[in-house]
Amino acid sequence: MRGKLVFAAILMAATAGCGPSKVDVTGKVSLKNGTPLPGGMLVISPSAGGLQGGARAYLNMDGTFKLSTDTDGDGVVPGLYKVLVVPPPKKGGEEAAAQPIPFDKKYCDYATSGLEMDISPSRKQFDFILDANPVRK
Numbered sequence: 001m002r003g004k005l006v007f008a009a010i011l012m013a014a015t016a017g018c019g020p021s022k023v024d025v026t027g028k029v030s031l032k033n034g035t036p037l038p039g040g041m042l043v044i045s046p047s048a049g050g051l052q053g054g055a056r057a058y059l060n061m062d063g064t065f066k067l068s069t070d071t072d073g074d075g076v077v078p079g080l081y082k083v084l085v086v087p088p089p090k091k092g093g094e095e096a097a098a099q100p101i102p103f104d105k106k107y108c109d110y111a112t113s114g115l116e117m118d119i120s121p122s123r124k125q126f127d128f129i130l131d132a133n134p135v136r137k
Helices: 002-015 094-098
Strands: 026-031 041-046 055-058 064-066 079-086 115-119 125-130
Touching: 055 064, 079 125
Parallel strands: 026 125
Antiparallel strands: 026 064, 041 055, 041 079, 079 115
């Protein structure tokens, strides 16, 4: 009997503080012309109360991503999230300031991006197609 109590205590201690299960979330970010967004970052933040924290993913050169919350590739707690996109780093040199971002700047802000993710165990693949920067030459 004492062995069962010790096992139960160890089990409770091991699971204490464990939050909801996370879901592996992947996807791709590209422009309307089909060009993948090489580099940059996708960042998500909870849309509604009850969820804590957000997640982020660096975009690979082919525009693909895998979201992380605490450690690389650890997934996201299911729920509704707002999305923003951080542009790829500008190339160095004097012309760096003159380089426009490749997509409409509205995607750089949660309030204007219009992008959302409703993450669940059955919905964990998200592809985003962004409008091009209207001032890009």
